[in-house]
Amino acid sequence: MNGTALTGGDPTLLRRLNTEAVLRVLRTSEPMTLTRIGKVAGLSRQTVDVVIEELTEAGWIEEVAPEKAVGRPARRYRFRSEGRHVLGIDVGVTKTSCVLADLDGTVLASAHADAAAGGTAGERLEAVRLAGASLLADRPEVELGGLALGVPAIVDAHGLVRLSTPLPEWNGLDLAAEASTWFGCPAHVENDANLAALAEHWHGAARDATDFIQLIAGRRSGAGMMLGGRLHRGRGGAAGEIGALEVLGWEGQAIDDVRYASDPAGLFADAGAGDAEAVARVDRYAQVVAQGLAAMILTVNPDLVVIGGGLSRAGDTIADPIRKHLDRICLDPPEVVVSLLGTEAVSLGAVRLALEHLNASLFGSHSTASAGLLPHPVSPGGAGIGALRPWPGEAVAGR
Known part of the structure; x- marks a missing residue:
């Protein structure tokens, strides 16, 4: 026995x-x-x-x-891994990305929808709901067991948006409660950089890393970290919000010079080709990013830094100058790699989070990842045990 x-x-x-x-x-x-x-x-x-x-x-x-x-x-x-499904949603400022997966994490479908700027909190909520509903519309056989959303915000352990500079209309919104009414399944909410870290650890560039920092570099900059193989959220979910320290300049001119370039892809292509002006602009950007990363690196001494987000498409053209500056200012600089998941990392991390919560309800375990109950995918309470619905109060450890 x-x-x-x-x-x-x-x-x-x-x-x-x-x-x-x-x-x-x-x-x-x-x-x-x-x-x-x-x-x-x-x-x-x-x-x-x-x-x-x-x-x-x-x-x-x-x-x-x-x-x-x-x-x-x-x-x-x-x-039957196809017995239930999970939906992961990346809520961006200008775009919403959705991924549908089975219980093995195999991606079955994905979709992207533009998000209109401005509007009320309710209008944005409805737009996100419709993006998910559109993906499910032609799949009547799908029965969702869980939903997770990634947002550019500080999120508390219960899914309430504490602070979002990019989406100020959602400040104070109980997003988990709202989204739990959409598709007949529990919803969970997490910071987007944290979810990107979860995805990279699941089947991305950080699969073999125990301690690493995840950078989102694009129209906005953000960072999350995993320590001891677990997300480090901090007391109120604000761990990794290094961009809030104004002296680092993550919201300054050097960052904006690249972030809001009329043709970012062309800028990095020119830098890769050796154009002096483009190289200088990218280097200034890399220096400012490295200063913020260094503050975290000198504190936790991680194995790895993963560069994700839209600018990760630039590959070593962005990674090399960041490495150079980290080598200069860090006592023990970690390896710096580019994301393997790119702009899909947040939605895949949301899939992983939904799976962890669903497995916790199915198996009565809050350590599903370490228990090996979530296999690597091909492409991370209440109604009674017979129905196998989540029981009240279930939550993934560390949240």
């Missing part, structure tokens, strides 16, 4: 724990027989029979075709 099964006490709790045990066994395994499931889960054959019937009826598992064998083959079952 593995210690999971109970023999007495609250029957509802016992049923929940037994169901979790079976789901854990099947979640990351090849199809298994009832006997094998019971052995690995530490449950009796009778208990496994009952749980398997409930999970099959609820659509979480299914029987698979028998292997060739002499005589009557044993029944085998698999976890």
Whole structure:
């Protein structure tokens, strides 16, 4: 026995724990027989029979075709990663990006929608909802188990927008509560740089890093960090908001000179080709960015810095001068790499966050990543255990 099964006490709790045990066994395994499931889960054959019937009826598992064998083959079952889906949304100032994925994190569809500048908080909310609804409209078979949104804001542990300079109309908005009414599933909210870090750690440039800093470089600059393999959000979700320190100049002329260039791609292309004026402009930008990064690097001494956001498309043309300045001002400069996910990092990080919350509700675990319950994708409370809906109060550890 593995210690999971109970023999007495609250029957509802016992049923929940037994169901979790079976789901854990099947979640990351090849199809298994009832006997094998019971052995690995530490449950009796009778208990496994009952749980398997409930999970099959609820659509979480299914029987698979028998292997060739002499005589009557044993029944085998698999976890249905297509049994539920999650939606990740990157809420930008001028664009909303949505990604739909199954429970293995395999991306099934994605879409982008322009966001009109200005407007009320309600109008922007409705625009974001419509972007998600449009992606789901032609997929009636999809049943969402979770939704997560990334926003350019300081977000508290409950999904309330504490402060957003780019989206001031959302300051004080309980975005998680609002979005939870959209598609019949729980919604979770996180800072966009934090979600980019989550995605890069999941299957991007930081897969092998334990401590790293994630930079978003584009029309706005932001940073998040992962320490010990976990997001570091700080007391109120404001960790990494180094741009708020005016003396660093992240909102100054050197940054704006590149950020709002009429043709940023052309500017970096010219710099890569050696044009002296373009090289100087990019170098001034890199120096200011490096000063902000250095303040974080000298504090946490990370393994890695990942450059993400729209400007990451410039590759080493932006990374090389940042490396040069960090080498000059840091005592132990980390490796600097360009994002493998680019502008999709935030929406993929939102997918990962939604999966973590959904797995927490399914498996009763707040450490799903370390437990290996979220495989790397191909492309990161209340209704009762039978329905396998999230239970009230469930939240991912560290949030």
